[in-house]
Amino acid sequence: MSFFGSMTTAVTGIRAQSSALGHISDNIANSQTVGFKRTDTSFQDIVTASSSRNHLPGAVLAAPAFTNTVQGSIDASETPTHMAINGEGFFIVSQQVATVDGAPVFDGVNYYTRRGDFSMDKNGFLVNGAGYTLQGLEIDPVTGNPVGDTPSRIQIDRDFLAANNTGTISYKANLPTWPKTVNADPAIANSELLTVGRFTPAPADLSVISAANEGVFLDNSLSGGAVTAYDALGAPANVQFRWAKVDNAAGGGDTWNLFYKTDDSATGAQDKWVNIGQDYAF
Structure with a gap:
């Protein structure tokens, strides 16, 4: 050498x-x-x-x-448009090359990537961190099958959608045999019940609870949690519930009523809690 x-x-x-x-x-x-x-x-x-x-x-x-074909790790993300491929395959993307009159212009070439950190840009396109725009196939809304075989850029309509008010609430609860309310005393018969006699003056029925009677009502009922509902304008409202045991028939079942708060700012004789009007017997 x-x-x-x-x-x-x-x-x-x-x-x-x-x-x-x-x-x-x-x-x-x-x-x-x-x-x-x-x-x-x-x-x-x-x-x-x-x-x-x-x-x-x-x-x-x-x-x-x-190692382009090796499966990478999949991490959790709080961004709903982030995606990952578990297995083989690539995202089909395209590249923006210019902007004309505020609209993006693409080069018309299909590229392939595993990078799925997509987010929506100002035009409604899904763009990943490398600047490539996601493409896909249109899905038939009835059959769920792809329409055609030529991918196109996915653009999400950014127009405002009409708000839908809450019409139905699905609600489940477990109720105790003996409600531990403030006034419930095992030594006093029927002390766990909410009756019209609890109030002064006594109302005709328990269909509504006024703001003036709220303190007595809270002492003789149990919290039923709360849910978020929406009005016709899309504004959220915190709907609170309370359960009250209203009857304890001898040798029979217990009867409960469910109430919801209708007006948090009510005062005096104004209605603050409303009975949904249905007896639940157990």
């Missing part, structure tokens, strides 16, 4: 290790990059033709080994 040959072999080895370190550095720098796949290093020996009288030194090369 000549001096030049030995230097050549050493230099190629250094270059190969330098490439490997570059791959490692790139992997570390992009460890938190969405959709990034590591690059491994494959070393290749160069074997030269030699004879019994003459030996030519070899060399070594470093080649990148890409």
